[in-house]
Amino acid sequence: MADLKSTFLGIESPNPFWLASAPPTDKAYNVNRAFEAGWGGVVWKTLGEEGPPIVNVSGPRYSALHSNDRRVIGFNNIELITDRPLQTNLDEIRQVKKDWPDRAVVVSVMLPMTEEAWAKNLPMIEDTGCDAFELNFGCPHGMSERGMGAAVGQVPEYIQMAAEWAKASASIPVIVKLTPNVANILPPARAALDGGADAVSLINTINSIMRVNYDTLTMYPTTDGMGTHGGYCGEAVKPIALNMVAEIARTKATRALPISGIGGITDWRDAVDFLALGASNVQICTAAMVYGFKIIDDLVDGLSAFLDDKDMTLDQLIGHAVPSVTDWQHLNLNYVEKAVIDQELCIKCGRCHVVCEDTSHQAITHTVDGERRFEVIDDECVGCNLCVSICPVDSCITMKQTSDDNADKLTWTAHPNNPMRNTD
Amino acid sequence: MTVETIPNVRPRRLSKDEIEANFADLHPPLSRSEALIEADRCYFCYDAPCTTACPTGIDIPGFIQKIRSDNIRGSAQTIFRENIMGGMCARVCPTEVLCEEACVRNTHEEKPVEIGLLQRYATDPAIDAGIQLFERAPSSGKKVAVVGGGPAGLSCAHRLAVLGHDVVIFNRDEKPGGLNEYGIAAYKTVDDFAQIEINYILSVGGIEVKHRVTLGEDVQLSELVRDFDAVFLGIGLGQSNDLGIEGEDKEGVMNAIDYIAALRQADDKSQLPIGKTVVVIGGGMTAIDIAVQSRHLGAQHVHMVYRRGPEKMSASVFEQALAQTSGVTIHHRAPPKRILGDDHVTGVEFETDDGKFVLYADMVFKAIGQQMKGIGDLDMENGRMIVNDGHRTSHEKVWAGGDCVVGGDDLTVSAVQHGKLAAIDIDRYLGEQ
Numbered sequence: 001m002a003d004l005k006s007t008f009l010g011i012e013s014p015n016p017f018w019l020a021s022a023p024p025t026d027k028a029y030n031v032n033r034a035f036e037a038g039w040g041g042v043v044w045k046t047l048g049e050e051g052p053p054i055v056n057v058s059g060p061r062y063s064a065l066h067s068n069d070r071r072v073i074g075f076n077n078i079e080l081i082t083d084r085p086l087q088t089n090l091d092e093i094r095q096v097k098k099d100w101p102d103r104a105v106v107v108s109v110m111l112p113m114t115e116e117a118w119a120k121n122l123p124m125i126e127d128t129g130c131d132a133f134e135l136n137f138g139c140p141h142g143m144s145e146r147g148m149g150a151a152v153g154q155v156p157e158y159i160q161m162a163a164e165w166a167k168a169s170a171s172i173p174v175i176v177k178l179t180p181n182v183a184n185i186l187p188p189a190r191a192a193l194d195g196g197a198d199a200v201s202l203i204n205t206i207n208s209i210m211r212v213n214y215d216t217l218t219m220y221p222t223t224d225g226m227g228t229h230g231g232y233c234g235e236a237v238k239p240i241a242l243n244m245v246a247e248i249a250r251t252k253a254t255r256a257l258p259i260s261g262i263g264g265i266t267d268w269r270d271a272v273d274f275l276a277l278g279a280s281n282v283q284i285c286t287a288a289m290v291y292g293f294k295i296i297d298d299l300v301d302g303l304s305a306f307l308d309d310k311d312m313t314l315d316q317l318i319g320h321a322v323p324s325v326t327d328w329q330h331l332n333l334n335y336v337e338k339a340v341i342d343q344e345l346c347i348k349c350g351r352c353h354v355v356c357e358d359t360s361h362q363a364i365t366h367t368v369d370g371e372r373r374f375e376v377i378d379d380e381c382v383g384c385n386l387c388v389s390i391c392p393v394d395s396c397i398t399m400k401q402t403s404d405d406n407a408d409k410l411t412w413t414a415h416p417n418n419p420m421r422n423t424d
Numbered sequence: 425m426t427v428e429t430i431p432n433v434r435p436r437r438l439s440k441d442e443i444e445a446n447f448a449d450l451h452p453p454l455s456r457s458e459a460l461i462e463a464d465r466c467y468f469c470y471d472a473p474c475t476t477a478c479p480t481g482i483d484i485p486g487f488i489q490k491i492r493s494d495n496i497r498g499s500a501q502t503i504f505r506e507n508i509m510g511g512m513c514a515r516v517c518p519t520e521v522l523c524e525e526a527c528v529r530n531t532h533e534e535k536p537v538e539i540g541l542l543q544r545y546a547t548d549p550a551i552d553a554g555i556q557l558f559e560r561a562p563s564s565g566k567k568v569a570v571v572g573g574g575p576a577g578l579s580c581a582h583r584l585a586v587l588g589h590d591v592v593i594f595n596r597d598e599k600p601g602g603l604n605e606y607g608i609a610a611y612k613t614v615d616d617f618a619q620i621e622i623n624y625i626l627s628v629g630g631i632e633v634k635h636r637v638t639l640g641e642d643v644q645l646s647e648l649v650r651d652f653d654a655v656f657l658g659i660g661l662g663q664s665n666d667l668g669i670e671g672e673d674k675e676g677v678m679n680a681i682d683y684i685a686a687l688r689q690a691d692d693k694s695q696l697p698i699g700k701t702v703v704v705i706g707g708g709m710t711a712i713d714i715a716v717q718s719r720h721l722g723a724q725h726v727h728m729v730y731r732r733g734p735e736k737m738s739a740s741v742f743e744q745a746l747a748q749t750s751g752v753t754i755h756h757r758a759p760p761k762r763i764l765g766d767d768h769v770t771g772v773e774f775e776t777d778d779g780k781f782v783l784y785a786d787m788v789f790k791a792i793g794q795q796m797k798g799i800g801d802l803d804m805e806n807g808r809m810i811v812n813d814g815h816r817t818s819h820e821k822v823w824a825g826g827d828c829v830v831g832g833d834d835l836t837v838s839a840v841q842h843g844k845l846a847a848i849d850i851d852r853y854l855g856e857q
Contacts, residue, residue: 068460068492347531350470366471392467393532 002307004300004314006040008281009173009198009258011131013040013104016314017271017299020262020283021045021108021134021177024293026082028092032099037293038300041104043201043283046081046136047089047125048110049117054083059223062289063210065236072290074236076210078228080142081110094128105129106175109166110136110148113158118165132172135162135197137188138179138204140231150204153179156191163195173198175260178244180237181207185244189254200248201260201283203241205231234286238264242277246325249278266295268302275314276321329412336403337383339363339376345396348372352387352397360386378402431676431768432700432786437722440694446720447693450611450746451515451541459545463491465537469528474539477526480507480841484523484539487546499546501557506844508582509575511551511621512604513837514544516612518709520742522837551624558628561588566854569594569652571639574602575836576658576826578625579843580850584656585630587851592652594637602660602826604836606685609713610693611720645800649821653857654850657809657817657824658843661794661832667705671763672790680704680714680791687717694721699786701725703772704752705760706791707737709834712744714789715752726752727783729774731759738834755783763788796828805830814849815842823850 006016018041019025019034026045034042048054056079065074082089097105107130111117122133136143137153144150152158159176166174176192178185180203192200207229213220219227241263248254261279265271266287274282287295307314341352341364353374356364363380364387365373376387383399391397413422438446454462466488474484483502490499503510517523519540527536550557566589570577573595581591599605604618626633637643639659648655664679666672676699690696698721704711707730715728728747730737733756737744747754758774764782765771771784795807803810803818808830811817815825825842826832832839 068464070457345532347467347528348469348473349467349528350472351467354470372471372473 001301001304002313004040004304004307006281006314008104008260009132009175011041011104011106011173012102013281014038014102015040015296015300015303016275016281017041017296018043018104018106018260018281018283019288020285021136022285022289023079024285024288027084027089028096031092031096031105034288034293034296035096035100035103038296039103039293040281041106041131043106043108043134044089044093044130046108046110046139047086047121048081049112049121050086053085054080056080056083057223060221063221063230065210065234072234072286074208074210074232075234075286075289076208076230076232077205078141078230081108081136081139090125090128093125093130097129097131104131106132106134108134108136108177110139110143111162113147113152113162115165118162119169122166122169126170126172130172132175132198133166133170134175134177134201135166136177136204137162138177138202140179140181140205140207141229150179150181153177153188153204154182156187159188159191160195163192163197167196175199175201177204177262178202179204180240180244180263185247186251186254189248189257193254193257197257199258199260199280201262202244202248203237203263205233206237206240208232233264234290235264235266235270238270238273242273245274245279246277246322249319249322250325265299266290268299268306271299271303272306272317275317276319277325278319278322280318332409332411333415334403334407334410336401337399338378338381338402339383339385339387339397340400341374341376341387341397342395343373343375345393346374347393347396348374349392350374351390351392355386355390360384431765431770433676433697435695435697437698437700438694440692443694443721447610447614447717449614450609451544453548454538454541454545459491459542462538462542463488465529466492467528473526473528474523474537477522478506479522479835479837480513480844482506482510482523482543484543488537488539488542491542491546496546496549497555497557500550500555503543503547504550504557507837507840508579508625508844509604509621509836509840510543511547511624512575512613512618513840514540514547515617516604516608517835517837518740518742521740551621554624554627556627558582558586560586560628560630563590564588564854566590566653566857567592568654568656568850568854569648570656570658571645571648572602572658572660572826572828573597573600573622573633573635574658574660574826575604575839576828576843576846577602577656578622579840580656580658580823580825580847581631581843582625582628583844583847584850585628587847589630589653589851589854591631593631593633594639594643594648595633595635596638596659598635600633600635602658603681606688607681607710608688608836609684609717610688611717639799640797645822649819653821653854655822656843656846656850657799657822657828658826658839659796659799659824660827661796663795663797664790665793665795667760667763667790667792669760669762671765671769674763674765674769675767676765676769676786677763677788677790680706680710680789681794683789684710684714684717687721696721698723701783701785702727702787702789703783703785704728704789704791705772706730706789706793707732707739708791708793709739709743711789711791712739712747712752714791715747716750718787718789719750719752723787727755727785728752729755729758729760729772729783731757733757794827808832813845814852815846816849816853 004015021043139149261274262283487502524536761775823846826839
């Protein structure tokens with residue numbers, strides 16, 4: 001089995017799977033269970049300043065987007081940072097790190113935007129023996145209304161300022177956790193780098209309202225009849241997270257930043273996605289909240305078996321797919337693929353035909369010589385991949401290259417239809 | 425097998441509780457979560473093969489999609505639009521040779537979407553709550569006579585009523601429903617569903633039902649043609665076929681459909697006399713129904729004997745398996761030669777390619793099909809009425825459908841379609857008058 005031992009910012013853990021800062025890492029009880037189950041590390045649920053405890057709602061904090069068989073596809077929460085006394089958390093962190101010296105214990109923090117707050121709190125927390133800080137600049141509900149969380153993460157200047165304060169007060173690594181609730185993830189990432197952060201982690205949750213209640217026609221869920229937006233996570237957000245990770249990983253100004261990838265990771269393949277697109281390790285919350293800590297078994301041996309099959313090390317996997325990500329303008333417009341339907345596998349449901357007919361290019365038959373038969377009309381097929389995407393049978397429809405391998409590449413940057421083309 | 429010297433026929437072979445359990449719903453209804461999961465299996469095919477395979481052409485992917493979104497009323501509407509007996513058909517259709525056989529899921533996993541159960545899930549709530557999903561068109565002032573209160577007649581009457589015509593149903597029996605009420609195996613339509621469904625169908629309005637009126641006895645076709653703007657005949661076949669062998673008149677030899685009718689109407693099934701050993705002759709659905717129900721009543725040995733090979737049996741593979749798992753022994757290629765016994769049957773002698781054999785029997789059920797008495801001057805073929813695509817007979821004011829016409833196939837769903845097609849054609853005809 002491939003060795004999954006992971007080193008992130010010099011922090012070692014037996015595997016690259018950390019539990020993200022969230023309810024699963026709120027207290028020693030949960031974290032001990034996670035470590036017993038085999039998790040490589042945790043990011044302790046966000047600590048705030050000492051003071052009157054945080055107060056959570058006592059109505060629903062969570063809600064889910066379900067499939068018809070009640071599989072959780074997306075998940076939403078309005079829980080705030082830890083509502084336990086700071087000292088309780090510090091005592092538990094100290095004990096956990098002592099009990100589990102081989103695991104990563106990172107502490108998430110959220111502090112007011114004053115230098116004093118950072119200078120006072122970080123050394124006290126660091127004294128627990130924790131391995132690093134993660135600055136929570138992402139929480140999009142509740143705390144952001146108090147000028148923290150996403151309210152900081154949406155302003156690059158604030159990120160840089162807080163990162164600088166953190167670095168000045170901490171001797172252990174500082175990770176900045178980014179919010180996806182921005183138009184462009186690069187300025188916040190760049191600000192973290194400029195502020196001296198050692199790494200970024202992303203994504204935090206996305207602003208979301210799940211639905212309305214069809215009986216009351218109010219938003220759902222509500223607390224005493226009123227609701228508020230929450231933070232969206234779970235499988236549904238993975239593609240959004242992957243894009244942001246890849247953007248940071250492939251952009252010159254930010255690619256020096258190590259990335260801890262977060263967003264909808266449920267099984268080992270999701271982890272491969274994040275690692276290959278530039279994350280050095282991954283963090284998981286929702287999948288654990290949906291299935292419990294035991295999912296670590298599949299994450300670990302699935303990834304290990306995958307690396308064995310590929311004859312790769314974990315380090316070789318990290319960032320492997322980044323060079324394949326580019327801008328649209330650099331795609332080869334002379335490259336042509338057409339869909340091919342395997343008639344042996346085809347179950348004749350006709351979905352490829354009707355979606356192509358109704359919404360695309362009228363490139364799939366429904367009848368051939370009087371028989372129900374679905375074939376691609378090559379002359380009409382633009383290679384859009386819609387039929388491949390919606391076919392219920394795995395591998396029944398595939399894309400096949402029809403252009404000549406030796407044909408010249410032609411990108412938009414040099415395309416004759418582009419008035420701004422590069423004429424060099 | 426022990427030789428019975430005295431015919432052993434008696435009631436109460438099983439306790440009332442055992443009988444009740446034996447006659448419980450063959451396919452219990454789906455819960456909401458089961459239905460949602462099953463509905464998710466539907467691929468929402470284009471020009472769906474299941475719809476093509478449905479004799480009434482129900483938009484099956486359409487109604488299943490509505491189940492997925494909890495749009496149960498819309499789902500019921502999609503079904504009833506094509507098949508007003510969607511509730512009964514959900515229970516009694518041999519889906520394994522119709523919609524579910526056509527399901528594309530069979531290709532790779534041999535497990536079709538459970539269309540029948542989903543259809544029941546979609547239709548039960550509307551029927552239970554009596555939600556009217558149809559609005560009658562303005563009155564046409566036309567009056568149509570429908571003869572027969574079975575699936576064909578009720579389907580025709582409902583469609584005609586929706587189209588704005590007034591209908592009088594002339595029903596032979598005490599209750600409406602035809603074979604839905606008197607013929608189908610009890611475990612397929614529990615809790616008096618046939619009558620509940622009929623009340624739901626009739627609640628659209630504009631349909632009057634006269635009971636205990638037999639065509640040719642209490643009313644003549646010529647009178648109906650004279651007094652109504654159009655006539656629909658959905659009279660079934662009525663008469664069970666005889667074996668035409670020696671000893672057929674002995675006590676204990678019965679038509680299966682007569683016994684099933686008595687069973688369906690019995691308040692306490694444990695009071696029905698049944699033989700210890702029962703021989704059923706036939707290879708169709710009725711033969712299966714009587715064989716299985718005999719077992720359920722407590723018959724110890726039930727033999728179903730068919731004169732030809734299994735490939736010729738009209739009972740579906742599912743039905744045959746149901747009989748076998750219910751403890752029925754199926755014999756093939758054994759034509760009956762004669763019924764044995766003095767006054768009461770004691771056995772049946774069969775003649776095969778491999779010689780004769782005898783099965784001892786306390787009761788013998790004949791389930792080898794039915795035939796129809798001729799009706800007036802209407803053109804017939806092989807004992808059934810000839811109709812055109814619009815289900816019009818050779819008489820310009822008379823339409824017909826169900827088992828009594830050429831192409832009738834013993835299925836509720838086909839009868840419903842015939843009635844519907846006839847109503848559409850009658851409506852067209854009335855519009856031209």
